[in-house]
Amino acid sequence: xxxxxxxxxxxxxxxxxxxxxxxxxxxxxxxxxxxxxxxxxxxxxxxxxxxxxxxxxxxxxxxxxxxxxxxxxxxxxxxxxxxxxxxxxxxxxxxxxxxxxxxxxxxxxxxxxxxxxxxxxxxxxxxxxxxxxxxxxxxxxxxxxxxxxxxxxxxxxxxxxxxxxxxxxxxxxxxxxxxxxxxxxxxxxxxxxxxxxxxxxxxxxxxxxxxxxxxxxxxxxxxxxxxxxxxxxxxxxxxxxxxxxxxxxxxxxxxxxxxxxxxxxxxxxxxxxxxxxxxxxxxxxxxxxxxxxxxxxxxxxxxxxxxxxxxxxxxxxxxxxxxx
Amino acid sequence: xxxxxxxxxxxxxxxxxxxxxxxxxxxxxxxxxxxxxxxxxxxxxxxxxxxxxxxxxxxxxxxxxxxxxxxxxxxxxxxxxxxxxxxxxxxxxxxxxxxxxxxxxxxxxxxxxxxxxxxxxxxxxxxxxxxxxxxxxxxxxxxxxxxxxxxxxxxxxxxxxxxxxxxxxxxxxxxxxxxxxxxxxxxxxxxxxxxxxxxxxxxxxxxxxxxxxxxxxxxxxxxxxxxxxxxxxxxxxxxxxxxxxxxxxxxxxxxxxxxxxxxxxxxxxxxxxxxxxxxxxxxxxxx
Amino acid sequence: xxxxxxxxxxxxxxxxxxxxxxxxxxxxxxxxxxxxxxxxxxxxxxxxxxxxxxxxxxxxxxxxxxxxxxxxxxxxxxxxxxxxxxxxxxxxxxxxxxxxxxxxxxxxxxxxxxxxxxxxxxxxxxxxxxxxxxxxxxxxxxxxxxxxxxxxxxxxxxxxxxxxxxxxxxxxxxxxxxxxxxxxxxxxxxxxxxxxxxxxxxxxxxxxxxxxxxxxxxxxxxxxxxxxxxxxxxxxxxxxxxxx
Numbered sequence: 015x016x017x018x019x020x021x022x023x024x025x026x027x028x029x030x031x032x033x034x035x036x037x038x039x040x041x042x043x044x045x046x047x048x049x050x051x052x053x054x055x056x057x058x059x060x061x062x063x064x065x066x067x068x069x070x071x072x073x074x075x076x077x078x079x080x081x082x083x084x085x086x087x088x089x090x091x092x093x094x095x096x097x098x099x100x101x102x103x104x105x106x107x108x109x110x111x112x113x114x115x116x117x118x119x120x121x122x123x124x125x126x127x128x129x130x131x132x133x134x135x136x137x138x139x140x141x142x143x144x145x146x147x148x149x150x151x152x153x154x155x156x157x158x159x160x161x162x163x164x165x166x167x168x169x170x171x172x173x174x175x176x177x178x179x180x181x182x183x184x185x186x187x188x189x190x191x192x193x194x195x196x197x198x199x200x201x202x203x204x205x206x207x208x209x210x211x212x213x214x215x216x217x218x219x220x221x222x223x224x225x226x227x228x229x230x231x232x233x234x235x236x237x238x239x240x241x242x243x244x245x246x247x248x249x250x251x252x253x254x255x256x257x258x259x260x261x262x263x264x265x266x267x268x269x270x271x272x273x274x275x276x277x278x279x280x281x282x283x284x285x286x287x288x289x290x291x292x293x294x295x296x297x298x299x300x301x302x303x304x305x306x307x308x309x310x311x312x313x314x315x316x317x318x319x320x321x322x323x324x325x326x327x328x329x330x331x332x333x334x335x336x337x338x
Numbered sequence: 339x340x341x342x343x344x345x346x347x348x349x350x351x352x353x354x355x356x357x358x359x360x361x362x363x364x365x366x367x368x369x370x371x372x373x374x375x376x377x378x379x380x381x382x383x384x385x386x387x388x389x390x391x392x393x394x395x396x397x398x399x400x401x402x403x404x405x406x407x408x409x410x411x412x413x414x415x416x417x418x419x420x421x422x423x424x425x426x427x428x429x430x431x432x433x434x435x436x437x438x439x440x441x442x443x444x445x446x447x448x449x450x451x452x453x454x455x456x457x458x459x460x461x462x463x464x465x466x467x468x469x470x471x472x473x474x475x476x477x478x479x480x481x482x483x484x485x486x487x488x489x490x491x492x493x494x495x496x497x498x499x500x501x502x503x504x505x506x507x508x509x510x511x512x513x514x515x516x517x518x519x520x521x522x523x524x525x526x527x528x529x530x531x532x533x534x535x536x537x538x539x540x541x542x543x544x545x546x547x548x549x550x551x552x553x554x555x556x557x558x559x560x561x562x563x564x565x566x567x568x569x570x571x572x573x574x575x576x577x578x579x580x581x582x583x584x585x586x587x588x589x590x591x592x593x594x595x596x597x598x599x600x601x602x603x604x605x606x607x608x609x610x611x612x613x614x615x616x617x618x619x620x621x622x623x624x625x
Numbered sequence: 626x627x628x629x630x631x632x633x634x635x636x637x638x639x640x641x642x643x644x645x646x647x648x649x650x651x652x653x654x655x656x657x658x659x660x661x662x663x664x665x666x667x668x669x670x671x672x673x674x675x676x677x678x679x680x681x682x683x684x685x686x687x688x689x690x691x692x693x694x695x696x697x698x699x700x701x702x703x704x705x706x707x708x709x710x711x712x713x714x715x716x717x718x719x720x721x722x723x724x725x726x727x728x729x730x731x732x733x734x735x736x737x738x739x740x741x742x743x744x745x746x747x748x749x750x751x752x753x754x755x756x757x758x759x760x761x762x763x764x765x766x767x768x769x770x771x772x773x774x775x776x777x778x779x780x781x782x783x784x785x786x787x788x789x790x791x792x793x794x795x796x797x798x799x800x801x802x803x804x805x806x807x808x809x810x811x812x813x814x815x816x817x818x819x820x821x822x823x824x825x826x827x828x829x830x831x832x833x834x835x836x837x838x839x840x841x842x843x844x845x846x847x848x849x850x851x852x853x854x855x856x857x858x859x860x861x862x863x864x865x866x867x868x869x
Contacts (some may be wrong), residue, residue, distance in 0.1 A: 015698050039366070039485065066614075078432060078435065078436075080439065096793060125611070125615065129614060131431065131432065131435075132369075132373070132374070132375050132431070132435060133569070133614060133618075134758055135375070136375055136437055136565050136569070136610075137610065137611070137614070139377075139439070139562070140565075140566075140606075140610060141607075143381035143558060143559075143562060143603075144603070144604060144607050147600075147603060147604070147709060148602070151600040156516055163784055177609050191460045202734065203733075204733050204737070206732075207717075207725055208725070208728065208729075208733075210575070210714075210716070210717065211714050211717065213719060214714035214716055215712055215713065215714050215715075216698075216716055217712065218708075218712040218713070218714065219714075219725075220695070220696045220697045220698060220700075221674065221676075221697075221700060221705075221706060221708075221712075222694050222697075222705075222725060222726055222729050222776060222777075222780060223697050223700035223701045223730065223780060224725075224729055225393055225695075225697045225730040226477050226697070230707065234478070262558065263446075264444065266439060266443045269436065269439070270440065270443075273436065288479050300451075301451065302447040302450040303447075305443065305444075305447040306444050306448055309440045309441070309443045309444035309447065310444060312437075312440045313423065313440050313441070314443075314579065316427065316433045316435075316436055316440070317423065317426050317427065317433075320430075320433065334691045
């Protein structure tokens with residue numbers, strides 16, 4: 015008999031072994047992987063953080079937001095501006111970045127989350143584009159279409175310096191693990207159950223004494239802050255920022271990754287991010303076709319398996335159990 | 339600021355407004371029938387514009403014959419999406435919305451892949467023709483846009499009020515279940531609605547392209563403006579779309595001159611927010 | 626006095642759904658609001674629970690005016706409800722459903738282990754332990770109703786509003802439900818207002834009945850008084866009332 019832990023849990027016990035293998039792989043990648051693979055791995059971890067934080071908002075709380083990539087961009091530029099223009103260290107810049115993104119998300123989210131589904135979606139879509147326009151036009155602040163250059167890697171901690179790709183990779187791994195542990199704890203907590211109930215039936219949740227407005231805002235802001243932090247890591251990894259990286263197309267990729275992986279499971283979007291990022295890189299020879307392929311994948315998922323790859327996996331496992 | 343320039347801006351604002359209204363009319367139709375802000379129209383906008391462009395460049399069509407090419411392309415894609423995809427997602431509005439955005443994303447990326455991000459100039463005999471009204475220079479392209487816009491507005495209103503299928507569409511927009519119970523063929527309504535939507539989008543794209551160039555990213559702003567027009571004008575209202583379109587076009591044009599050029603697109607966003615907060619049903623909204 | 630409704634009025638355009646309604650509910654009572662369809666019963670419920678804002682009038686619950694408060698605030702004040710068309714969280718198990726009610730009442734910091742016992746007790750009380758881990762979307766309608774009720778009980782409300790809980794139940798199930806509600810009232814000390822069409826249940830369950838007709842209070846009294854009331858009988862003559 016399944017206990018509630020198994021039901022709400024994002025990682026069924028039988029998945030624990032693959033996860034441990036995955037964790038071990040993550041740790042030893044720099045030993046045998048080339049610089050290129052490592053580079054892609056960092057990107058994959060950042061996208062995984064993006065997707066997992068989006069899953070909190072979309073998969074667990076049911077909010078159809080299309081501006082998640084924008085917070086990634088705001089975080090990236092904020093951290094970069096703080097370190098390059100104002101002389102902050104990377105580490106010092108993290109907290110103000112969090113605060114800025116958090117405050118912005120609160121200001122945006124408070125009115126926006128009162129809107130019904132489609133209107134909320136349209137507003138966030140507009141927001142994503144609008145933020146892109148700001149990044150593009152405020153040339154003094156962001157460098158505009160010429161890009162923002164000269165970002166340095168994070169300052170060393172003690173004897174650990176982050177100049178090399180492998181150390182930066184490990185740093186991002188640590189960030190990723192913290193994010194995942196945080197989100198995992200959250201979605202399995204009382205707060206997590208409340209968020210899920212809001213997704214399932216907001217009216218009923220409210221009748222049961224839950225201040226749905228506050229919790230929706232909480233999920234929105236937490237998701238945004240994590241995205242912003244990931245952006246800060248991206249800025250000091252890629253060391254060059256360009257507004258086109260953060261257009262609504264990025265937000266859409268986050269949506270695709272989350273849904274294709276399997277929304278509402280945390281693990282789905284994470285693996286989705288891994289698969290998507292690596293495939294996108296390996297298919298470099300067909301630049302935009304890669305994105306076309308992923309959009310098509312999302313559409314296929316929407317029609318045939320709304321639970322994404324995780325849902326597919328569960329179906330396969332159920333079939334195997336039947337036969338066995 | 340001379341009065342001449344004000345008249346020119348006025349004219350530009352109205353032109354822009356008509357384009358927005360055309361997008362809005364298509365979107366409001368689809369949204370009121372299917373509860374779906376059809377983001378894929380943004381992608382259809384792009385592809386229709388390119389189809390007209392290639393008809394002119396590769397097939398040597400004149401601009402005026404390229405417009406029907408765009409319309410047919412727009413209608414075909416729109417109806418295909420409806421029949422193949424939206425039909426299956428009627429049970430889940432969220433899934434339909436996600437699908438629409440994915441389609442927009444898909445089409446824009448196809449455009450980048452096939453035709454590169456580089457802007458293409460669409461030739462048209464009317465765009466360089468300048469007429470003078472009371473000493474004010476006016477591009478004939480803009481006059482064309484306004485004329486077509488007004489004509490289409492009248493045609494659509496006649497269509498929904500006088501034709502059988504038009505009335506069926508209006509009835510379905512009001513109450514889907516009642517319409518089905520009255521024996522209205524919902525599938526026909528859906529197909530026609532999407533065809534009309536695609537056609538209007540394509541016309542808007544074909545009309546404005548000579549003035550602004552054809553490039554893969556061209557669909558985002560018209561789509562967003564179209565959505566704002568739907569919300570400001572009121573769901574399902576054509577007159578609302580026309581009025582809202584004109585308001586938006588004028589505010590953008592004059593705003594870009596007097597307030598800020600870089601953020602002229604921000605006016606639409608502000609209007610969106612104000613409408614949703616102050617009067618969510620829009621100017622002419624029913625429900 | 627637990628609930629004081631004074632001059633409660635709500636119109637939708639020209640339609641007056643509830644017209645200057647006055648009634649009291651004392652602690653520990655089980656009262657019914659009955660009336661033909663469209664009489665304003667569910668509207669009254671929605672006004673009390675905050676799903677609708679009244680045009681005029683007051684709703685005093687334990688001395689506090691709760692009229693116009695948001696639904697979650699009304700719930701926290703001690704009023705729980707079930708819905709006419711049963712509402713549920715499709716992908717939550719029965720256990721999680723009731724747990725949510727407990728969390729809502731006990732707060733975010735409450736420990737799951739402590740709440741688990743309470744939830745299991747409620748499930749036992751309602752004979753639902755065997756369905757503990759079934760997803761709500763896979764339940765039959767009577768079971769969904771029981772889950773709705775269980776979740777409401779987890780909130781430990783002072784006042785429980787039940788909107789046509791017994792619709793669709795056969796006579797045996799109705800009797801079972803009546804006994805259950807009586808038990809809840811006595812053992813848990815929960816005051817109840819019941820909206821019902823199933824007269825057999827109303828007569829057995831309630832000490833006092835309020836009859837609404839086109840938004841007005843037509844009559845108020847004990848079941849015996851109401852059964853003999855000429856105006857009530859007239860109002861119902863055109864309607865099919867279930868004497869289940």
